[in-house]
Every structure is written in C-alpha cells, then in structure tokens.
Amino acid sequence: MIWLDTIVQGILLGGLYALFATGLSLVFGIMRLVNLAHGDMIVLAAYLILVLVTGLGLSPWLAVLIAAPLMFALGWLLQRVVLNRVLGPDILPPLLVTFGLSIAIQNALLEGFSADSRRIPNPDLEGASVALGPVTVGVMPVLTFASAVLVIVILNRVIYGTPLGRSFRATSDDPVTAGLMGIEPMKVFAVATGIAMMVVTVAALYLGTRANFDPAIGPARLIYAFQAVIIGGLGSLWGTLAGGVIIGVAQTLGAAVNPEWQILAGHLAFLLVLLIRPRGLFPRARD
Amino acid sequence: MLLETRSLDAGYGRFRALFGVDIRVDAGECVAIIGANGAGKSTLMRSIAGVLPNAPEMILHQGEPIGALSAAAILQRGIAMVPEGRRLFPSLSVEENLLIGGQKRRGNGQWTLDSIYALFPILREKRSMPGTALSGGQQQMVAIGRALMSNPELLLCDEISLGLAPVVIRDIYAALPRIRETGAAVIVVEQDITQALRVADRVYCLMEGRVTLSGTPAELTREAIHSAYFGGHA
Amino acid sequence: MSSPSAPWRATTRTRTGTLVALLALALIVAGLVLPAFASRRLIQDLFYILTMLSLAQIWNLLAGYGGLVSVGQQAFVGIGAYALFGGVILGGMDPLLAILLGGAAGLVLAIPMAFFAFRLHGAYFAIGTWVIAETTRLLVAQWKALGGGTGTSLPRAATSDMMGVAQVAELFGVRDAAARDILAYWIALLLAVALIAGIYALLRSRLGLALIAVRDNAEAAGSVGVDVRWLKWAVFLIASVATGLTGALIFLQTARISPDAAFAITDWTAYVIFIVVIGGIGTIEGPILGVLVFFALRSTLADYGSWYLLTLGLTAIVAMIFAPKGLWGLLSARTGWHLFPIRHRLIGPTEGGER
Numbered sequence: 001m002i003w004l005d006t007i008v009q010g011i012l013l014g015g016l017y018a019l020f021a022t023g024l025s026l027v028f029g030i031m032r033l034v035n036l037a038h039g040d041m042i043v044l045a046a047y048l049i050l051v052l053v054t055g056l057g058l059s060p061w062l063a064v065l066i067a068a069p070l071m072f073a074l075g076w077l078l079q080r081v082v083l084n085r086v087l088g089p090d091i092l093p094p095l096l097v098t099f100g101l102s103i104a105i106q107n108a109l110l111e112g113f114s115a116d117s118r119r120i121p122n123p124d125l126e127g128a129s130v131a132l133g134p135v136t137v138g139v140m141p142v143l144t145f146a147s148a149v150l151v152i153v154i155l156n157r158v159i160y161g162t163p164l165g166r167s168f169r170a171t172s173d174d175p176v177t178a179g180l181m182g183i184e185p186m187k188v189f190a191v192a193t194g195i196a197m198m199v200v201t202v203a204a205l206y207l208g209t210r211a212n213f214d215p216a217i218g219p220a221r222l223i224y225a226f227q228a229v230i231i232g233g234l235g236s237l238w239g240t241l242a243g244g245v246i247i248g249v250a251q252t253l254g255a256a257v258n259p260e261w262q263i264l265a266g267h268l269a270f271l272l273v274l275l276i277r278p279r280g281l282f283p284r285a286r287d
Numbered sequence: 288m289l290l291e292t293r294s295l296d297a298g299y300g301r302f303r304a305l306f307g308v309d310i311r312v313d314a315g316e317c318v319a320i321i322g323a324n325g326a327g328k329s330t331l332m333r334s335i336a337g338v339l340p341n342a343p344e345m346i347l348h349q350g351e352p353i354g355a356l357s358a359a360a361i362l363q364r365g366i367a368m369v370p371e372g373r374r375l376f377p378s379l380s381v382e383e384n385l386l387i388g389g390q391k392r393r394g395n396g397q398w399t400l401d402s403i404y405a406l407f408p409i410l411r412e413k414r415s416m417p418g419t420a421l422s423g424g425q426q427q428m429v430a431i432g433r434a435l436m437s438n439p440e441l442l443l444c445d446e447i448s449l450g451l452a453p454v455v456i457r458d459i460y461a462a463l464p465r466i467r468e469t470g471a472a473v474i475v476v477e478q479d480i481t482q483a484l485r486v487a488d489r490v491y492c493l494m495e496g497r498v499t500l501s502g503t504p505a506e507l508t509r510e511a512i513h514s515a516y517f518g519g520h521a
Numbered sequence: 522m523s524s525p526s527a528p529w530r531a532t533t534r535t536r537t538g539t540l541v542a543l544l545a546l547a548l549i550v551a552g553l554v555l556p557a558f559a560s561r562r563l564i565q566d567l568f569y570i571l572t573m574l575s576l577a578q579i580w581n582l583l584a585g586y587g588g589l590v591s592v593g594q595q596a597f598v599g600i601g602a603y604a605l606f607g608g609v610i611l612g613g614m615d616p617l618l619a620i621l622l623g624g625a626a627g628l629v630l631a632i633p634m635a636f637f638a639f640r641l642h643g644a645y646f647a648i649g650t651w652v653i654a655e656t657t658r659l660l661v662a663q664w665k666a667l668g669g670g671t672g673t674s675l676p677r678a679a680t681s682d683m684m685g686v687a688q689v690a691e692l693f694g695v696r697d698a699a700a701r702d703i704l705a706y707w708i709a710l711l712l713a714v715a716l717i718a719g720i721y722a723l724l725r726s727r728l729g730l731a732l733i734a735v736r737d738n739a740e741a742a743g744s745v746g747v748d749v750r751w752l753k754w755a756v757f758l759i760a761s762v763a764t765g766l767t768g769a770l771i772f773l774q775t776a777r778i779s780p781d782a783a784f785a786i787t788d789w790t791a792y793v794i795f796i797v798v799i800g801g802i803g804t805i806e807g808p809i810l811g812v813l814v815f816f817a818l819r820s821t822l823a824d825y826g827s828w829y830l831l832t833l834g835l836t837a838i839v840a841m842i843f844a845p846k847g848l849w850g851l852l853s854a855r856t857g858w859h860l861f862p863i864r865h866r867l868i869g870p871t872e873g874g875e876r
Binding site for chain 3: 033036085091096097104105222226227230275278
C-alpha cells in the first residue's frame, strides 16, 4: 500500500513538472528555441505572485490573474527586443543569450529578495487533503495535476482550433512561406513566448504555494522541465505530461528508498528513456 | 500600371542574380516570365513578393515604392505568391492550408473556401487530409487556392507546372481564365515556353539575370526566343 | 626577392604571426621566472587566470569550432578533481602525479556522456550535458570515503611531501604553502600554453580544417567525405581529458573539495562561457582577451556580489546581440590582426618574397 501511495504522489508531482515543461515545449515546438532561463522565469513569476499576495493582500488565485498578463507582456517584450534578434540557423546565440538571462534573473532576484526561502501564503488549502480511494492525497497536488491537464487541453484547443494556432503551426513548419500568408513570424514568436509565460505563471503559483523557493532554484526546475519534454517527445503536449509523470514517479520512488536519491532517480529515469527511446515516447513524425 | 520594377538588382548575399531588370504589369494583365534554369526568374518573383529585401524604389506598386517591405506587408497590398515547390504546410490539413491563405484577407473579395472548392472540386473531398499527403498536382491546386484566398490583385505563380504530368498541367492552367475573370493580374514563371506563350498577354525572357527579350506572343519569333533564351546569335 | 617563375604556395604564415610567436615565447619565459619576484597573491591570481584560460580555450574548441555547446563542463572539472583526491587519499599517490588521474577520469566519464548526449541535438545537447553533470555530482556526493556531500581536504602530509615542493621552497626561500602555489602556477602555465599550442596545431591539421569545414557547413563537409560524427567524438574526448586535468589542478591548489564546489555550473561553465563570448567565440585570441576582461571585472566588481553576476549576465546578452564575435572580433575587423592565423592563404611568386 505504501508503494501505491508513493506512486500516486509521484503522478501528482508529475503534474507540477508538466506545468514547468509546457511553456518550454510550446516555445521549442514553434521556434526551435530552448530558453535556458525558463526555470528562472518560473521563479520570477513566483516572486511576482508573492509580492501581489503579501503586498496587496490578494488571494493567490486572484494574484495569478493579475500576474499572468504581466508575465505575458514580459515574455512578449523579451521575444521582440532580445530573442528575435538572435534566432537563426546558428543555435549558439539564443543559447548564450538565455544563459546570460538566467544568470541575470537569478542575481536580480537575489538582490531584490535576498537568498532567504520564501513561500506564497495559501491559508485555505495548505495541508488540506482528501481520500482518493485507498490513498490520501493533498488537495494542492490534485489541483496542480488538474491545472496541468486543463492548461494542456486549452493549449491544444488554441493550437489546433484557432487561427492563432494555425499561424503557430505554419510558422513552425516554414516561416518564409508563412510570411507569404501575411504572417509576421517575429510577431507570432512574441505571442507564443507570451503565452508560454502565462503557463509559467500558473506553474509558479503551485511552485510557490506547495514548497519554499529562493532565487537559486530555477535551473533545477529547467532540468525537470527539459527532462519531461524530452521523455514525452518534442512537440507533443500530452507527451510532456507523460514525461512529467515519469520524472515525478521516479523521484518519489527514489526518495522512498533513500531521501538523498530523489533527484538522482529522476535523472537516471531520464537517461534510461534516452537510452531506450532516443526520440521520446510520442515523437512527432518530423522535426 | 499595377506593378513595375526599375533597374532591379537582387541576389543572395554576395551572389547577384538580377542585374537592372525592368518589367511592368498592368491591371488584369497576364505576363509570362520565361528563361532557362538559373536565369533569375525565381529571384525576380521572390523580390516582388518581399521574400528577398531590396531597395525601396526598385519595385513600385501603383507608383509607391515597395521594394523594402516584408512579405506580410506585400500580401496586405494585394500581391500573393504561389511559391516554387508549392511549399504547403505539412502540419496543416488541406482546408487549413486554404484558410491560412485567407487569414489576412483584404476586404470581401470573391474567393472563399466554397469558390476555391468550386474551382478545384477534388480539394473538397480531401479537405481534412494533410496537405502534403496529396499528389503533386493536387498540392499545386492547394497552393494556388491558398494564394487566391487573400483575394489578390496580382498573383505570382512560380513554376506551377514543374514536375507535373502534361495532363495535370492542363488541368491547372484551365483555372487561369477563371482567376483572370476576377480582374486579377497574373505573372507566371514558366520554363515551358509553349505553355507561357499560350496564356500570356506579354512575355519577358530572362537570361543570366537580365531581360533579353520582351513583347506580345504574336511579336516573338521562335528564333528571337531561342536567341534570348540561350544567348548567341539567332 | 624570388624569381617570377617561383611557384605559388599556400601558407598560414604572416609577418604578425612571427612577431607574435617571439612575443609569446618571451611571455612564457617571463612567466616561468616570475615567482622569483612576485607576491604569493599575484601568483594565486595568475593561477586562477591561467586555469580559467585553459577552461575557456577548451570550451571554445568544443562550442566555437566543434559546434558542441556543452553546459556540463563542470562534470569534467569535478570528476577530475575527485579523481585526484581519490588517488591521493585512497591510493596514497603523489598529488602531482594524481593530476594525470584527473585527465583519465575525464576520459572515462566522457565516453558514456557522449554516448547519451550525442543522441540530442543543438540546444538539447546543451541541457543533456548539464543533466549528466548533475547526475555525476549526485553520484559523487554518495562517495562517503571522500566526504560525501560535505567533501574533504587533502591530508597535510600528502601536500607538504608533494614532489618538488621542498626544492621550490628552498630555491625561492618560501614556506611550503607558497611553494605549492608556485608549483601549481607553473603547471597551470604549462597547461595553458600546451593547450593553446595544441589547439592551434589541431586547427591547422587536417582534423582542424575538417572541423572548421563542418562548423561552416555540416552538409557540404559531409558530402566531401568528412565524417562528422567521428570528428565530434574526437573533439569531445580531447576536451574532456583536458578539462579533467585542469579540474584536478584547480583543486590541488585549493586542497579542499566538495561536490557543490567541484561541480559548480557557475564557476566552471557560466564564467567560462562569459569569457569566450566576451572575448570572441571561434578564435584562439578571443578567450585570451576574454579572460583578462573577466578578471578585471571580477577584481573591480566582486565586492558587489550579485550585482557583479547580474552585470556579467547582461553583458553577455548585449555582446551576443551587438558584437556576436566578441571584443576580438571587433578588434580584428578594425585592425586585420590574426595572432593565430589558421586560414591558408595563397602567396604569389612576387608577393612571396616580401613576407
């Protein structure tokens, strides 16, 4: 029974990792850009929510509604002002720019908020739990997982059912021909990054309410997100959720054996999948 | 005059493909550009469509310089292109490929999904298939339909018969009169001289990046075309 | 003057090249005798500069020439350092000899790492190397004999009995600790010089020309018979050995190790990338210039803690956008200087005599 409990906890943790990963997956799918500052953006959004909650006395849920459009604007600006300038056949410039951004965000947060651990207060649901069949699970982990599913459903609706999503897919296929359709790829990219940052805000809510965070934890979140994307297969959001779940389960199983092995078990699961299925579980036909 | 190029020089990086090309297209006219492989025909199309950037005043649309505009801005001015190699979006279905062509449509023109399907009935049957799963000829129909969906005043057709069987080419060119009925001007780039002379009001021949011959099909003799096409003396 | 009938020939030699070679030789000799005059502090600073220069040259070889953008180089620094500590503490080796163990450990780690990471392309390769570095760090933290997660120090007996320490101490009339720094500095100097010379020779060899061909156009290079995969393996293994050696040397000098310090992505990869980007990626001159800029920034801004790192991050972004070829690129474009000419130029019969 303890194993079942562990696995259920792992699956729910996977929901959090899927939320970390979805924005990364979206941006990579559309513009082949890997944002090395993605994890730091999540932490940045968590601080933004924290400020709104503690400064204005808002509830965390309301704070997300305010933070999401702000993060959209930040992502849009980042893409238009910085990232669009370095996109191209050479992968080095965007990598180095986002790496520099990662260092800059971490240290800006350190300067602004110190290295102390913080947590977004969430008095209503902290510690609340429900019985889910034979196992008892926290309400927050269940909400996290449900949010991940909801975010993926909505994003898939947008991608496969709206003119905007059509532009995303067309630009991803062939930006030059997309231009002939009247689409400005650079504008499409900016919107995509903006949307990714809104997903990041949702991820940040759960990151910040479920556990302590500090300015330095971004890179580790990027790694989990990256592992989920690779395991799932590039470009498939449901695959990304599956990847998150695999990492989550591996980590909770590892931690059940020896608390020091939690992260290590996640990494090893990732390397194992890479060994067996180098293109992930649900690869796209073409890349 | 609808469109004019003035001493258009164009190329890719340090490689120059066009040298002082002057062509003009009047409203509703069909102009054919012929020439051998590598003569610069596609470069000319890509320059007009805004894929290749140029100096502003090298290309005029209704008297205004448009040479430096982006492809998206050119489309907004009513110039659409059927690119060489068709270049359908593999992630999009046939219908989505058509819809994306009309996503930035100008005003209420005649071209809608229904009228495209009336022009190429086979596409209605295959509407939900991925565009790239179609035969070459059908893909070409999608590419033409996609460009028409923006209701252009000028349609650029780059090598639309390339790689297709003669009977398929005939089907595709059969759509041309229907397109011209809407009042749109058309530039066709063709390697097939006979086909080009049959449909065009006027013809330009390019060789090594320069216009070597121009005129109406009636004015051009076989010898003149041969010489303009391959160089040397007729 | 050669006669007009003299044949054309291809050469990489330029007049500045010869001048630079002489200047470099003078610098190396000066560097070798420097400990006779310099303070211990200066020797330590130079040690840091030289080891960072080595890491930067290696990363530049990987990313700037090999197209392998690794952000997991800390894995090799860490494993090299731990191999040295293992050799000394568990194997009773002389620390100086144990540096070689660091290179061997780099090689041993590089093989599985390449096996995994080469399945990923472009940006994913970068994060893949990082994951493997993290995995290595976590595994090493389980190595209880070397202190587990908290780390350990080199035993005093081993460091003071280290080969050469007594002689150096006597030669310069300094204490053992200072003599150890001098010894480490000399090795760092030799390593940096050997790496620069080695990379320069490599780039001028057939392998290097193939590498540059692949960087500039992988498809074309593949079609003329360059085996891209083999090339990348070769570069990756060379870089891993060199990084392992450097890592061992760095932690021989500090004499204290912990997984967090030895596998620090900021210290051994972020700074290194900054050095290469600021100096100019894809040139040998770039990292040399970059390390000087980096050290100057560090000396003036280090007291400001996070502001310093914030500045580094933003400077790298600005450099990448406005000067993607770095400071050396700007300088070289303005002056035409090439201190390490790699390009073969055709020298005509008349021109040839004058150069």
